Amino acid sequence: MITVLIVDDHQLARSGLRSLIEAEPGLAVAGEAGDGPAAVRLAREVRPDVVLMDLKMPGGDGLEATKAIAGDPALAATRIIVLTSYDSDHSVLAALRYGASGYLLKDFEAPALLQGIRTVAAGEALLAPTIARRIAETWTPPAVPARPDPALAELTEREREILVKVAEGRSNAELAADLHITLATAKTHVSRILTKLGARDRVQLVIIGYQSGLVGPG
Structure with missing residues (x-):
């Protein structure tokens, strides 16, 4: 319930x-x-x-x-x-x-x-992709250069790929379709990324993705 x-x-x-x-x-x-x-x-x-x-x-x-x-x-x-x-x-x-x-x-x-x-x-x-970009843009002033998060080094290549897609506003179902994996596998990857980066939720992953430079301003 x-x-x-x-x-x-x-x-x-x-x-x-x-x-x-x-x-x-x-x-x-x-x-x-x-x-x-x-x-x-x-x-x-x-x-x-x-x-x-x-x-x-x-x-x-x-x-x-x-x-x-x-x-x-x-x-x-x-x-x-x-x-x-x-x-x-x-x-x-x-x-x-x-x-x-x-x-x-x-x-x-x-x-x-x-x-x-x-x-x-x-x-x-x-979270619509346009809102995802605006969160990141308003969170980090343009004059402040993006800096890699040290915790990103703990991510696998697949996890980094998924982080980018999450930061772009993809849902778990869209991740599964894009990467040809099961929904359960997509959820597991996102859960591990949240844990490794110490993020509360996907909105924080959006911020990390943009601030680290993994995702550009588009």
């Missing part, structure tokens, strides 16, 4: 999300919060698998809540999907850098939301 914490300052929005999630087999709502501070407190109490995080709430924004939840070692297994009205919003990029595993626009269709929850719960990211 995948448990979900819903964070939004609008009761109607929370109710709609709850109805969608509770109607889906294998998903359950762990709780609701109406602002950032309440979200952090509740996340530490119920330890959900996934948090749906509204970014702009008058009682305390979701950006700081995302940073607090993603940075809490006790919540290392919790993944965050930020909900936003505009994918160009700088706060989306900030949330991803702070540790969110992806984002959904608020005009999402129900299947996209449910699949997104399952995707991040499985350790993948909801």
